[in-house]
Amino acid sequence: MYSRRKVFRIAAAAGLVACLTAAAKPAIDPANPTCPLTPDWSANATMKLTPVAKKGGKVLLAEGRIDTGLPERLKTALAANPDISEVWLRSPGGDARAGNAAGRIIRSNFGLTTRIPAGWACFSACNFIFMGGQPRVIDPGGLFIVHMFTRTGDRSAIDMSVAMGTDATKELIGDIEQDAALLASEDNDFLIRMGVSRKLLTEVMYRQKALANAEDKSTRRCLTQVEVKAYNVANNNE
Template structure:
């Protein structure tokens, strides 16, 4: 009887989790899609195209260290670009910051709109590229996905450090802490320069776990439209 009760309880629990997570969404990160459409390009591909008489730039793929240089060239060579559509799984944090500032610089000469189209996802370093737009919009069904900045994803560095002993591991931890603090300062400064509320960091980004633990597997968060407007991530509402 006890085994039967446990089986029923487990089934009810599983059904409850399924019911609580809308179809197509990630059970571990229920505000975000289970299969984010952020492109599998290893480096970000920049493609200008014509749409209704205007030039739009598609920015798709991983934010790599050379992105700022390529982006500056494309924007310089195509002065008619007025809008950038972005989807990316993130990548190099500092390159993302630099690309965002670059977009803002070009926005002084022309109105530069950044957009996350419906079905597309902009994650991690992509967030700061997107926020570079003077005007920013997320279409219904587009996702601005955030997480906590971490360096612990570098498993090779961690394993090598542990193998070398306590002193090396302590040094690595100190490096991680310094880098995290520096990135937090840079991100905070960047949000000020891009007219985005710094509360986005404290209220949303820094509240996310960097590593999934226990029963709570959530490490990612997708902003609701209300939150995107509240923190001025979006300053043009498509509705």
């Protein structure tokens, strides 16, 4: 039998382990309960591309917001560093079509791996850069975060059209709807070409709300390791 002192020491140690474990877990976003409150997706205003030596080879760190100039910068970086074997992604997203173009550039470099390392987050347009990899790796603890895209981000344009009257608002809504339909078609084609299940769009992405409302503020979803394999988002054997 254990002495009272030994029992106390065991209980105290167990309590310490529990506290440390709890402290290690990131806080959950109450509005998006599948995701952490503060995903690590880089604060760089534009995506920074940094070649570094890692894992016995060269890796391209791609960190920050996706802008229209990214595809050309990515093409230049890969041409200047032909020995790059992996692209590691950490981004809050950005320009959707630039993300698609960057994904196609990665795919054109045969055998180039994309990876979301543990603790890093790849959101929105970053998803499509990631899908360009062959193979694609999401390390345990890496976050592939999706949402329903919206073409209504320019609030000033919306407010101006409302101020101008009904006809201007109808015209803006028509333009938004047309562009959203084109982008959805482009996304569908992109997934087919990259070997990702189109069910990722219909069962996950397009089921998220584009904008939060008073009743439900959830606008994004963090996929589990089971889901990224089921939809062939990650297609490695690591």
